[in-house]
Amino acid sequence: MRYFSALLLAGLLAGGPAARAQIAPAGPKTDSLNIRRIFDEALLRGQCYENLRYLTGTIGGRLSGSPQAQLAVEWGQRTMEKAGFDKVYLQEVMVPHWVRGPKERGEIIGNKGKSVPVAVCALGNSVGTSGKLRAGVVEVHSLDELKKLPDAAVKGKFVFFNRPFDDALIEPGQAYGAAGDQRRSGPAEAGRRGAVGALVRSLTSARDDNPHTGTTQYAAGAPQVPGAALSTLAADRLSLLLKADPSLKFELEMGCQMLPDVKSYNVVGEIRGSKFPQEIITVGGHLDSWDLAQGAHDDGTGVTQSMEALRLLHAAGLKPERTVRAVLFMNEENGTRGGNEYARLAQANKETHLAAIESDGGGFTPRGFAMQGSSEVQRKIAAWAPLLRPYHAADIMPGHAGTDIEPLEAAVHPKALIGYDCDSQRYFDIHHTTADTFDKVNRRELELGAGSMAALIYLLAKYSL
């Protein structure tokens, strides 16, 4: 084991017990010491890990419109009320209500009667199969390749989209972006071409038997055919068997359906600014999660870190000069209705929004923040990097901030949208699968993230932009 000598690390770490002793008495505080105080609170008396344990273990998966989503709303409100924020309230919003139905079934059926059950799940928003749906399979690797196929090759078949993640990309999120059109638009395009359904390779570079769900979108007025995700092992197997037996059949059975919209809520908690209460800083994650698992990294971590960020400021005695809001957004996964409603209300109420931060890339070890804003604003934020470097959260770079806060841009023009950025290598191994569970979250990684977010809010609330 490499060891760490106190001497070598003295310049590297913003103090331990010694620094803590120094900041105990009242008096002028430097930002560096105040941020150290935030991290002390996060690491020594943090609450987000236990909050996450409750959310994931007791409520679990909480897709929009489900009874669990309602329980999560009540839990979020209760938890922020207990934390002693100045104001906690709900924002009503109508959300889609898609239900998976009984566990899905998929089977490869060879011409010699040999049949291989494989791991599948319905894509979110998909229609069901109305009983068993059996058809041939045509494999493609892109929407473009499908376009070039003659009608006869597609009609009456399953289109099997099998383009894998590009493993050479350093950010798995970029590989997700590059492969994602197959899931989002594959079933719609397959239906348009006369296919009976779409089978989509799971969006991951992990090789295992967990199918990854996620939203698919139908075009208005176009035919709607069922869309299912295959686990990567199932996709590899189907591809291999197709090569040997191009006329094999696939049988799919899914009982999912879209029900009428349901009333739900964003949950908002506020600490009122001591000097500029009209200027608002939002920090949030999404409260809904796919039904398959517990929604731990997606996005229980973002939700509990956002609430914790406010609590850390409060508990560390750092009353912000500007108003800080933790927002638990409803319906990021299959509609973004909560994010849209939050922005609509901000505009209708003529609110002034300084900045918004979102945590929706998992609860792993911090790297820093991804920013959208003018280059002047980006420079200002990047200048805070030295304060975050002791916590390895100093990579402050241009990038996508987050889906839920994006609607704020057009509605109220905040100076910056900021995404919490953390180590991303493990996220897509479990994203939208049954494996996205509490045990995958490391307590300290989660707490360091909450500390990083609180530190940035502290700086935004003090210095504006």
Next chain:
Amino acid sequence: MRYFSALLLAGLLAGGPAARAQIAPAGPKTDSLNIRRIFDEALLRGQCYENLRYLTGTIGGRLSGSPQAQLAVEWGQRTMEKAGFDKVYLQEVMVPHWVRGPKERGEIIGNKGKSVPVAVCALGNSVGTSGKLRAGVVEVHSLDELKKLPDAAVKGKFVFFNRPFDDALIEPGQAYGAAGDQRRSGPAEAGRRGAVGALVRSLTSARDDNPHTGTTQYAAGAPQVPGAALSTLAADRLSLLLKADPSLKFELEMGCQMLPDVKSYNVVGEIRGSKFPQEIITVGGHLDSWDLAQGAHDDGTGVTQSMEALRLLHAAGLKPERTVRAVLFMNEENGTRGGNEYARLAQANKETHLAAIESDGGGFTPRGFAMQGSSEVQRKIAAWAPLLRPYHAADIMPGHAGTDIEPLEAAVHPKALIGYDCDSQRYFDIHHTTADTFDKVNRRELELGAGSMAALIYLLAKYSL
């Protein structure tokens, strides 16, 4: 999920498929493209993950002197021979041979006859208990506190060292350093004071029932009493029960013992430098591991990454101008005999060592490198950071390099000793426990580490220091 647009990331990432296409043809290469080629090889055709699967799953724990350690030596030699290095050879070294014996047993025995079995394991190098050892317990939180106790409070008892990790420290490795004297010297100091044994709180901030083993050292000529690690939950429990019942007893049973030294080996693989073959760059990890688990993160990852680093240079067609050696060191855990012998031979053979790199902090996501060397040399290495930034491996800072390469310093004065530095939050959750298994290692994290190490070797071999 935050997404990554190709546009936003264009400046951030050193290319994906497009960049790969550019470097295919022969012609002048930039360092940036050559390093991208190394990472392509690591991520698309990497072998270290499958090598690690074999080492951990088929051979498993491989403490110095054990039959498994011998199997690991043979595996290392075979694997490097297959990889096509210029030369693969063994360096003979005598190593300690400590054996754990049957599974240890620990029990808290209350005065009202109530008994609570708790999770314990012997510390490495400890003597056994010769049957059941039952005695009272005195709790302390430091070696200093033990010093101040009157003899009567210690004599005939177990000394229970219960100082926890300081969770406020950002680097768990620093907390390990700060708490580690209890394990290393606790049993020796307890014996010196007339105690019958030492119980040491496991060196971790995780709260679970995995006891963490690790080396303890007896002083020459001083009494040797058994030293055991308690899981953190067991330590918490014992502390709580002691408060209620200070005269409770603890019963320990351990059959461990130190046997005579055994012949073993370092395994060395070389790619000979094309221009300056006499100048050597070493990269290594330790082949031995504690017997309790599979030795995955400690240090199967370092061993497989070191072999992979050479293979990556070879496979990417980047023949180094200086000689590069992968060294699988024997006996880091309880003696450092392999590291000492490697340095002794280097000196005896009048070798010129430019630099040595060690990976022994786990196989997690890269952060960068920790350096020991003159400030001029450190500046030179740090100047390469921009080339490593696309891989998040650009934190190049002063720090401890590694236990196995440290003896080189006095023996042959390399210009730099360098430790591979990766995310450290999860390492001590599993360090030296039964939980240090293959499934805790993420394929891409491991490969990114091997790529980072190979990139640094590429630069060292090209530019010297």
